[in-house]
Amino acid sequence: GQNIDQPTEMTATEGAIVQINCTYQTSGFNGLFWYQQHAGEAPTFLSYNVLDGLEEKGRFSSFLSRSKGYSYLLLKELQMKDSASYLCAVRDETYNTDKLIFGTGTRLQVFP
């Protein structure tokens, strides 16, 4: 079966650091994406991890452990504009179709 779990909601304060966790159990795995989605808008790409370890990109970092089926997205120096939903998605190539399987998303609210 396919199962991707992430917390439904999180809150944090402007300037703080927040970590959004994602665990997955999927029949196929060929990488993990993180997307940001503001209300009513399309998801926008944040990161893509294929190998274990930490990938840093400015204020955002993403970590992957394939053996544990676990990833996290780390947001530093939070800004009000970071209030959005954060979607964890596994790249799955079973049945010869390269597709994404998404979690339900984590709604992050940043307060002043």
Place this chain on the structure above:
Amino acid sequence: ETGVTQSPTHLIKTRGQQVTLRCSSQSGHNTVSWYQQALGQGPQFIFQYYREEENGRGNFPPRFSGLQFPNYSSELNVNALELDDSALYLCASSLYGEQETQYFGPGTRLLVL
């Protein structure tokens, strides 16, 4: 701006009607995937088109169908609309086999009354 466009932006239909949603892929991209995102949920894979043929399908009934044209643009058709079909429909284009190149369009918000 990703270069992926969708039309219309919003649509209201009644139960039982049919709807066609359109997507123009980013220049150079040859693969289009369609996703349905219900309120408060993550996107769910509907199907993918490559070389004008369906290249994989998620857990959606046959009343969800699609087309891809020679210029790689695509249509999503939904027949016999149901209330639960109300959602944001996202189109994503990519190079075949390279999901890391995938970009999403702005989506079409469909409301079925």
